[in-house]
Amino acid sequence: MVSAYKISSCFLIGAFLLGFESVFCISTLSGFVFDSRGRTLPDIDVEIMDDLYRPLPNGRVKTDSTGRYFFANLRDGRYYVRAYGYRYDLEDQMHMVEIITQSIRGTEGVGAFTQDFYLQPKKGGLAAAELAVIFSQEIPSEAKKAYEKATEALSKRQIQQGISELLKAIEIFPDYYYALHLLGKELFMMKKYKEAVPYLLKAVEINQKSAASLYYLGYSLHMLGKEFNRSALIALKEAHLLAPSSVQILYVLGKIKREMGEFQESENYLLKAKKLSKEPIPEIQKELSQLYANDLKRYEEAARELALYLKVAGLTDAERKEGEKVVENLKKKAKETSKN
16 A cells, blocks of 8 residues: 655754755654554564665664654655565555755755554454454453553553553453453563463463464464474464464464474465565565575575565665675575586
8 A cells, every 4th residue: 555645844954054055864754553453563664765666775674662663864855665564464554755854045954754654454364353353251340441441551552551451351350352362462472472371372262263362372382492383283273264364374384384394384384475475574585595495405496585585674784795695605506406
């Protein structure tokens, strides 16, 4: 989705620039990324491109824990900014942004510009499946109040307060599905996988049709170690049945199958995830590259996937150069293998 969005400068410091004829490039662009319910999203990739859709140097960042992104040192001009929603199975969104600070003397000023994103669920994906599930329970009023306080706090990224209210809601009503699911999800996002598992397991016991609960349960189990991979697969395969177009579910299934040494199945899952993605996704390209290079010894394909990864991973110049050396080595191995 692309929308035209023209922004006039704010905080112009014209008087400061009167004595300077040279270009003074310190405009910034920032904003928040939200889901369709207005909740901010951390760890979202945001990319800025020029008017010809070419990525700027170091022009790919991730939103912080509050869902905010930030770009600095921007000259006047037209830019395209894209938020990638794949980590949450949301649609990507792109806006056109114009930065205009030029004074009557033709010099550029200083501007602070904003552009927010509201990402919608991807059809057949995890977020869409979660929204489609209507699970009815008789909830005690005090538990419901605590849950509502929790969702309000979490929407403001007041994480500890939100978790406290969710624990209160569950203490009042231990089978409160939405509270159990949300608490497990928040703990997962905080990388507290061991703590997340009991709440997600309880949520799945109560509502077996929740693709989202099954996904977070499966991924949490996977992150606890290889010995939990078979249990993780059970949950993730059930999630896949409920959300067959979920890129994230397919990606994690591919990762687990690779760890288990089932390389053909791993490739199948990862290629399905790649096919469903409109744009290259760093994690998928990296996993495919490692699968082809280290496990299947298909070096030409490994080089191709790694080259794609380097383009979209938001690496530093030094990291990118090191990666390009690996690509060249993989191409050499591919030629040597074809001769034998």
